[in-house]
Amino acid sequence: xxxxxxxxxxxxxxxxxxxxxxxxxxxxxxxxxxxxxxxxxxxxxxxxxxxxxxxxxxxxxxxxxxxxxxxxxxxxxxxxxxxxxxxxxxxxxxxxxxxxxxxxxxxxxxxxxxxxxxxxxxxxxxxxxxxxxxxxxxxxxxxxxxxxxxxxxxxxxxxxxxxxxxxxxxxxxxxxxxxxxxxxxxxxxxxxxxxxxxxxxxxxxxxxxxxxxxxxxxxxxxxxxxxxxxxxxxxxxxxxxxxxxxxxxxxxxxx
Numbered sequence: 592x593x594x595x596x597x598x599x600x601x602x603x604x605x606x607x608x609x610x611x612x613x614x615x616x617x618x619x620x621x622x623x624x625x626x627x628x629x630x631x632x633x634x635x636x637x638x639x640x641x642x643x644x645x646x647x648x649x650x651x652x653x654x655x656x657x658x659x660x661x662x663x664x665x666x667x668x669x670x671x672x673x674x675x676x677x678x679x680x681x682x683x684x685x686x687x688x689x690x691x692x693x694x695x696x697x698x699x700x701x702x703x704x705x706x707x708x709x710x711x712x713x714x715x716x717x718x719x720x721x722x723x724x725x726x727x728x729x730x731x732x733x734x735x736x737x738x739x740x741x742x743x744x745x746x747x748x749x750x751x752x753x754x755x756x757x758x759x760x761x762x763x764x765x766x767x768x769x770x771x772x773x774x775x776x777x778x779x780x781x782x783x784x785x786x787x788x789x790x791x792x793x794x795x796x797x798x799x800x801x802x803x804x805x806x807x808x809x810x811x812x813x814x815x816x817x818x819x820x821x822x823x824x825x826x827x828x829x830x831x832x833x834x835x836x837x838x839x840x841x842x843x844x845x846x
Contacts, residue, residue, distance in 0.1 A: 598649055599711050605657040636716060673703065
């Protein structure tokens, strides 16, 4: 599929969570589980990212792992958004949501046949990012990943990540079987490990975003609402301390 000049905004989604993720005896159960509520949140976020894509000259692709229809995403009459229906290997469910998400991203890149140089923003599909245009607008080259991570480089905020399709394939592809929420191998840690290894091998450069990342929306894992006025007004150093506490308490920040 042809690549728009500003690349692709790739939204990961699961309107109908896998039953394993609804088990409150599991490692990280889904708090926001109602498909109607989740679909509404996806539609709200999708409208936001469609507007951003039009301004940036990008295009939106949603990859859903739960068999949701275009109508559930409000896309019945919208052909400017690609919907990829990805059914992960069922055996991945016991390893957690990160395994499903990693599998979904690989599948979307493969189905779209994205060229290696195609810019790619991975976004957790029910979330929005304040000042998204400023965050995304800077061109990104091959071998570069933009992501927020802890100072010790052990944990990445995978809710929002920018790279190219080729760099994803060569550095971050095929992570599904490396993820295991139950043993603490969350997607955020697997991404961090991959990046550190690639940095030492001089295969990738990790950059900060050109503007501060303020995520808005609701965590499906904890039910926490991101992007309050207080959160948006806090200095970056304070927010890093708050998010560090959340990481230690809940394990990860994905939804």
